Amino acid sequence: MRQSKTLIPTLKEVPADADIKSHQLLLRAGYIRQNFSGVYSFLPLGKKVLNTIETVIREEMDAIGGNEVLMPALQAKELWEESGRWDKMGPELMRLKDRHDRDFVLGPTHEEVVTSMVRDEIKSYKKLPITLYQIQTKFRDERRPRFGLLRGREFIMKDAYSFHATDESLDESYQAMYEAYSRIFTRLGLNFRAVIADSGAMGGKDTHEFMALSEVGEDTIAFSTESEYAANIEMAEVLDNYTASTTEQLPLEKKATPDQKTMQEVCDFFDITLEQGLKSLLFKADDTYVMVVTRGDHDVNEIKLKHLLKVDTLTMATEVEALEVVGANFGSLGPIAVGGDVQVICDVALKAVGNAVCGANENGYHYTNVNPSRDFGTFTYEDVRFIKAGDASPDGKGVIKFAEGIEIGQVFKLGKFYAEKLGADFLNDQGRSAVMTMGCYGIGVSRTLAAIVEQHHDDRGIVWPKAVAPFNVHLLVLNTKKEEQSELGERLYKDLRAAGYSVLYDDRAERAGVKFADSDLIGLPLRVTVGNKAGEAIVEFKVRKTGEQSDVAVNDLFKVLK
Numbered sequence: 001m002r003q004s005k006t007l008i009p010t011l012k013e014v015p016a017d018a019d020i021k022s023h024q025l026l027l028r029a030g031y032i033r034q035n036f037s038g039v040y041s042f043l044p045l046g047k048k049v050l051n052t053i054e055t056v057i058r059e060e061m062d063a064i065g066g067n068e069v070l071m072p073a074l075q076a077k078e079l080w081e082e083s084g085r086w087d088k089m090g091p092e093l094m095r096l097k098d099r100h101d102r103d104f105v106l107g108p109t110h111e112e113v114v115t116s117m118v119r120d121e122i123k124s125y126k127k128l129p130i131t132l133y134q135i136q137t138k139f140r141d142e143r144r145p146r147f148g149l150l151r152g153r154e155f156i157m158k159d160a161y162s163f164h165a166t167d168e169s170l171d172e173s174y175q176a177m178y179e180a181y182s183r184i185f186t187r188l189g190l191n192f193r194a195v196i197a198d199s200g201a202m203g204g205k206d207t208h209e210f211m212a213l214s215e216v217g218e219d220t221i222a223f224s225t226e227s228e229y230a231a232n233i234e235m236a237e238v239l240d241n242y243t244a245s246t247t248e249q250l251p252l253e254k255k256a257t258p259d260q261k262t263m264q265e266v267c268d269f270f271d272i273t274l275e276q277g278l279k280s281l282l283f284k285a286d287d288t289y290v291m292v293v294t295r296g297d298h299d300v301n302e303i304k305l306k307h308l309l310k311v312d313t314l315t316m317a318t319e320v321e322a323l324e325v326v327g328a329n330f331g332s333l334g335p336i337a338v339g340g341d342v343q344v345i346c347d348v349a350l351k352a353v354g355n356a357v358c359g360a361n362e363n364g365y366h367y368t369n370v371n372p373s374r375d376f377g378t379f380t381y382e383d384v385r386f387i388k389a390g391d392a393s394p395d396g397k398g399v400i401k402f403a404e405g406i407e408i409g410q411v412f413k414l415g416k417f418y419a420e421k422l423g424a425d426f427l428n429d430q431g432r433s434a435v436m437t438m439g440c441y442g443i444g445v446s447r448t449l450a451a452i453v454e455q456h457h458d459d460r461g462i463v464w465p466k467a468v469a470p471f472n473v474h475l476l477v478l479n480t481k482k483e484e485q486s487e488l489g490e491r492l493y494k495d496l497r498a499a500g501y502s503v504l505y506d507d508r509a510e511r512a513g514v515k516f517a518d519s520d521l522i523g524l525p526l527r528v529t530v531g532n533k534a535g536e537a538i539v540e541f542k543v544r545k546t547g548e549q550s551d552v553a554v555n556d557l558f559k560v561l562k
């Protein structure tokens with residue numbers, strides 16, 4: 001590609017509102033442009049990298065028997081009512097109306113659409129298992145779109161869904177997906193860990209998140225120095241922030257009602273700040289500790305109240321003896337638990353100490369949307385671990401370290417949740433009607449692009465791993481007015497491509513300094529510079545990553561390029 005004829009609008013200055021490296025560099029090197037908050041265009045270089053990432057993903061999905069489809073972003077409200085998510089999802093769901101006042105959704109994921117399709121088309125166990133996947137634009141009205149491509153409101157995802165007649169079959173596909181994800185992220189040059197994660201509001205038991213290690217990551221993970229053990233420890237951050245002051249309690253004379261559905265509403269009702277509200281979940285009553293564990297991803301203003309625990313040292317909660325859950329306080333947590341979490345809390349508390357007094361229904365709430373098999377059946381206390389840096393890894397190998405991670409993908413055993421809601425039945429091998437069981441598997445394609453840049457850059461720009469670079473070689477002609485330079489440039493541009501290299505050819509009439517700076521910023525793995533030794537058939541060869549640089553006779557160029 002001739003740089004004079006493409007669109008690579010590099011910027012000298014760091015854009016004001018870009019606060020992390022990947023965002024800055026992708027803007028500065030001319031890969032992306034922001035349209036408005038959380039929404040981006042991919043320019044030619046950005047689109048090329050996206051294509052490469054997608055190719056790697058497609059190859060690995062096809063290799064495990066995935067079938068690519070393309071489902072609509074525009075989805076009917078009715079499907080979302082069938083699954084219950086029209087009400088459950090809250091403001092993150094992008095909703096819109098057509099001219100007839102019908103409601104629609106811009107899909108944040110496709111469980112509803114894919115399950116309804118399979119429900120309509122597959123009736124027999126003979127057609128199972130099947131895995132469908134797509135690479136498609138998703139919409140989420142994120143509360144805080146930020147960090148460029150890392151958290152957009154419109155973004156590209158690979159989402160896959162598998163349908164099964166039996167749990168064993170789901171286990172197999174899950175394992176195959178897990179391995180495919182490991183291959184994908186390895187091929188993309190990422191330093192990542194597959195971590196045991198919380199299954200949140202979606203139910204199901206087994207789920208792993210794939211985390212690219214990076215200090216800008218929003219999740220904290222714990223991993224072993226010597227084994228594969230890794231877990232998502234969102235609670236670690238919460239604890240760091242809140243252990244210092246845990247005695248604040250909500251005023252007990254006031255009791256929240258089911259009208260307060262979000263944490264913010266609860267706090268407003270009690271006239272306290274959100275921060276105080278959070279602390280109050282970690283209260284201490286008469287020298288006994290109160291543990292609150294929720295598993296929900298419900299709309300609590302994006303604050304995940306997943307594993308909150310107050311103990312003096314971070315020991316396993318099973319070792320906390322005097323745990324007492326105070327009914328009145330618990331009752332005041334009711335609104336947070338719309339969707340069933342209070343019952344989970346009690347269940348966990350009971351499992352932890354056996355003698356917890358739970359006041360879940362103290363206020364007489366009728367808790368809706370409780371799904372016992374989802375919320376209780378699959379939970380084991382093993383799911384919750386409390387560990388600190390330097391502890392022995394739970395698998396006995398190595399010690400625990402903490403790091404920040406970017407969630408680039410997630411694999412998830414959904415079970416029968418959507419299939420039941422949407423009626424995805426089939427005839428099993430006994431001729432009886434049964435409900436399918438499902439897995440879902442996502443990769444943030446555009447987020448992965450940014451995560452790669454986060455891990456692969458230096459002071460001067462991006463340093464692409466070979467497998468994802470938009471071109472293999474950056475060919476520079478320093479002075480296009482000099483005939484011997486432009487002639488040699490044109491010749492090499494042709495020869496390199498004929499030899500199978502993809503080449504970005506800087507044939508612009510720019511100063512050498514501009515060309516070098518842009519080249520470093522753009523970050524292609526290899527650079528060939530045609531300069532004032534062109535007459536002697538000598539070019540300069542440079543490796544972006546190492547900075548290693550040498551003069552090479554044109555005749556030897558293909559030897560050093562390899």
Ligand code: ATP
Pocket residue numbers: 109140142149150151152153155156157407408409410442443444445446447448
């Ligand atoms: P997060 O915890 O970061 O909000 P999520 O768990 O809500 O992500 P999933 O529903 O698991 O996301 O979606 C699958 C993948 O899509 C994620 O692993 C992530 O890589 C990507 N993704 C999710 N939300 C965004 C977003 N707002 N912008 C870009 N990529 C996203």
Ligand code: MG
Pocket residue numbers: none
């Ligand atoms: Mg999210």
Ligand code: MG
Pocket residue numbers: 407
């Ligand atoms: Mg997540």
Ligand code: MG
Pocket residue numbers: 209407409410
């Ligand atoms: Mg996720």
